[in-house]
Amino acid sequence: MTDRPRGGLPALCAAQIVSWGLLYYSLPVAVAPISEETGWSHTVITAALSAGLIVSALAGIRVGRLLDRQSPRAVMTTGSLVGVGAMLLVAWSPNLVMFFVAWVVAGFAQSAVLYPPAFAVITRWYGPRRVGPLTTVTLVGGLASTVFAPLVASLIDQLGWRMSYVVVAGILAVTTVPLHALFLNSRWTDASAARAEENPTATIRAVTRSRQFITLQITMATATFTLFAVTINIIPMFLERGMSYGTAAWALGLIGAGQVVGRLGYPQFARVTSARARTVVIFAAGAAGLWALALLPGPVWLLIVVAVLAGAVRGCHTLLQATAVSDRWGTQNFGTINGVFTAPMTFVGAFAPVAGPAVAGLLNGYPMMAVVMAVLLTGAAVVTSRT
Structure with missing residues (x-):
């Protein structure tokens, strides 16, 4: 497909493993240390992640519309930046309410950077040949917990959970933001845009x-x-x-x-x-x-x-x-x-x-x-x- 930029698929794969590893799997790893320091129950802490996922489900509908009409670069880079802010908010959260707010914000980021938007971009890039690239991105994304669960656990052991989330935000900032900003389309081609507009x-x-x-x-x-x-x-x-x-x-x-x-x-x-x-x-x-x-x-x-x-x-x-x-x-x-x-x-x-x-x-x-x-x-x- 003419819309596919050079290096786009490897960049999406790399962004997926980091995004899943930090915006999703980091909290299950951190539940026990957070609970020990704050006194919040494991169930309540995990519920914050669930709240974010619910927001992700709802926001994902709007993200899908934006991906059809605007460039994936703008949508997914913005999602990455929101993710950075959300992780900093997690680190700062002085109480349970703000902790929940942080993960709700993370839900907006998830809606713009995890599998569904990546699938939409790959499907548009590859058309009838989409199954192979979709398989590749899910194989790489599937390694997220393997790579990042031990890393997050090690960070928490050395720095504590709050400082670890500052580091998590930094990792997102230096990886997913440039990957989305530099390797995704700045706009869809005129032909692609015209086809989308023909469908009311x-x-x-x-x-x-x-x-x-x-x-x-x-x-x-x-x-x-x-x-x-x-x-x-x-x-x-x-x-x-x-x-x-x-x-x-x-x-x-x-x-x-x-x-x-x-x-x-x-x-x-x-x-x-x-x-x-x-x-x-x-x-x-x-x-x-x-x-x-x-x-x-x-x-x-x-x-x-x-x-x-x-x-x-x-x-x-x-x-x-x-x-x-x-x-x-x-x-x-x-x-x-x-x-x-x-x-x-x-x-x-x-x-x-x-x-x-x-x-x-x-x-x-x-x-x-x-x-x-x-x-x-x-x-x-x-x-x-x-x-």
């Missing part, structure tokens, strides 16, 4: 209000919620199965490896299946994995294998989400339509980590929680197969 609001609404779009939105959000709620809580689930803490922690790490495998295999899978068929297959495979995690008592090796397979499904689901709109409705006005499409997924993703333990508490155990999630995902697979 009524045309976009015809897509976003269609039965197919809304059904797919609901089923994709269901898959996001169920897969995340179970896999992110795999340690307490496996502890209930009698696994040691160390082994359960390894299982969680291997789920991340499974996501990488799933993403590596997705391009070939996409080449030999239709959009609906691969959606049904991924949902069905995810449901089967959740049923197995819910019902299998052991042995340990088998539970770990199933967990890795569930991770592979999650990896495929990320790319399924990235391509669902363009596969069905094309790439014109992709930013606007995809912003609307992904908002519910971002929203439920904010609640999934705490929803798992909450449901497990109501049903007296994580295996029963997994049963509920398996039922929901099975239903999503059935609905998708019939629409």
Whole structure:
């Protein structure tokens, strides 16, 4: 595509790993030290991140519109600058209210720099050849926690959490801001802009209000919620199965490896299946994995294998989400339509980590929680197969 600047994809990949690592994964790493110093509970601190993710879901709709009409350089550079300010605000927060405000501000930054806007830019750059570059950016982004969780932990050990967030802001300022400012389009070409303008609001609404779009939105959000709620809580689930803490922690790490495998295999899978068929297959495979995690008592090796397979499904689901709109409705006005499409997924993703333990508490155990999630995902697979 003529809109693609030299070095754009490597720059986006680098910006993604830093943005995810610092605007998302830094807080889970810092929860315990923040709680120890301030007296705020772990749940309340984590809720600040969830609040930011909700804001990100809502703001992402507007960001998608801006990406269709304005340059990605302006939108994503601004998002990076907002992220720098948010991290400085986290460091300064004198009380819990301001801490929440800081993460709400971070939510605006997330909406402009994480996967959905990057997917919109890559889809516009590469058009029909988008799956390979989308796979690349998600593979690199998937390393964010591996790279930055130990780094943030080390910073906190040496500097304390407040000064560490000042350093986090500095890292964002010297990496993501120039990457977005120097390697993204300053404007879309006239031809691209003209094509976007030829699609009036009524045309976009015809897509976003269609039965197919809304059904797919609901089923994709269901898959996001169920897969995340179970896999992110795999340690307490496996502890209930009698696994040691160390082994359960390894299982969680291997789920991340499974996501990488799933993403590596997705391009070939996409080449030999239709959009609906691969959606049904991924949902069905995810449901089967959740049923197995819910019902299998052991042995340990088998539970770990199933967990890795569930991770592979999650990896495929990320790319399924990235391509669902363009596969069905094309790439014109992709930013606007995809912003609307992904908002519910971002929203439920904010609640999934705490929803798992909450449901497990109501049903007296994580295996029963997994049963509920398996039922929901099975239903999503059935609905998708019939629409």
